[in-house]
Amino acid sequence: MPRYLDGWLKRVVDNALKRPYVSKSREKPVLQIIPRIEEYKKNELNPIIAEFKRRSPSGFSEDRDPITYSKQMEKGGALALSVITEDSVFQGSYTFLEKISTSVNIPVLMKDFVVTERQIDVAYNLGADTVLLITRILTERELSSLVEYSRSYGMEPLVEVHDENDLAIALRIGAKLVGINSRDLVTLEVNKEKALKLLERIPSNVTKVMESGIESGEEIRYLREKGADAFLIGSSLMKEPDKIKDFVRS
């Protein structure tokens, strides 16, 4: 059972525990995100993970065709795509994941509130190359075992942290790809200073992804100087997909 939760997080996690299994046989290899990030950095390109998201509890709303958007991100130089599949609050779906993973040749991350191995099976079956694991909603043992389970598919999960406590857990269980979410999942507020402090505390052998509220090339450059390796951007790209080119090359 996940950590004690209440409010919207509890509803989302209760929903996640009931998500159905999707049986389908995967027809492509698992693409690796970390080596790809290193390659981008060598070529002086910003590793951007572009997110397909239609709704969020903070009030965001934008409808776009998933395939057109994903192809535009790939063409614009995105390192990977993140696809929200949570269907109660974020109005995502497994269908989006399946459609997107068959239309692009870059890695695809399934973004959901993963609390069961079954959800990871579904991610793999539908063509995802990795999954997000949110430290805030899991116990340390659950997180550790879901990381191992993802790795059994060759997928290195993105382990999301929000505060010092989450970070200590993520490092203890040996996460290699850590996402620092500047948005608090309970209050929904973005706190970039807090995120920056966390960034500075992560050892250099861990790949660091900055998440939420990123809106400009200037900010990306700044975070890069502070040690960020990659950037996960949803809202600002869903609103203005053309920005991908500047984000990758700023």
Ligand SMILES: O=P(O)(O)OC[C@@H](O)[C@@H](O)c1c[nH]c2ccccc12
């Ligand atoms: O749209 P933004 O502010 O660029 O944020 C993207 C991403 O960080 C955000 O969607 C997110 C980060 N962690 C999550 C966990 C669940 C759902 C959503 C998220």
